[in-house]
Amino acid sequence: MVADEGALDLELDRAHSARMYDYFLGGTTNFPADREGAGRAMAGFPAVMVAARANRQFMHRSVRHLTQMGMRQFLDVGTGIPTSPNLHEIAQETAPYARVVYTDNDPIVLTHAQALLRSSPEGRTAYSQADAHDPEALMKSPELHETLDMSRPVALSLIALLHFIPGQRIAHDIVDYFKDALPSGSTLTISHVTPDFDSEAISRAIGAYEAAGTTVQARTREEVARFFDGWEVLDPGITATHRWRPDTAHDLYQVTDAEASCYGAVARKP
16 A cells, blocks of 8 residues: 655655666656756756666666566565556566566665556566665565565666675675575566766766665676676676667667766576
């Protein structure tokens, strides 16, 4: 059930990264402060809206590919505001029986959780209020165990999450915990902001986010690759999000690497 917004302090007078992302995607769950923050980010990195949408399209393509591989269980950590189409909508297009658990620690997401629960009749979706900084508690959540069979492979999604977790050790410890906790055959999908293609623009965008109170750490390809230690990275490897299995050649050339400024990859646990 959706929480009562009046019972939560959503700080609507301050820009919030989740609502800014919703704005970039063309969503409606954003407010003047968020649009002002988004405007500052766009002033520093004019392609930020393109980057956000390329990231979202990467999520869609990666989920479709995983369902085609036979994955039927998905765990989406750091869900964000459920701007449609959501992960479960994409997965259940191909695999109606797919089961999806969304998790986030943000009360903003909690207020919109009902949109995440509109599963296909054959499948199931659930939402767990959980913090990526505490993966052990997240993996013990009742919603997860009521929805997913943890003895079978799970497709873990960390989409546009890890760049909001500064510091190498903490972010890598989180990924390593999930790797150890998930069974063989599970997969890991990551997208992550990078300075590799336009470092000055990314630095300006990060400054806009930090002015809004959100810390961001862009990482190089080498740093992103470290998250996949112990995993088998699937083709085409770690690449700019728009280059990861584009639907058509036209789609590929609609976005430049500098506009995307984000790496994406999918890997499998041996």
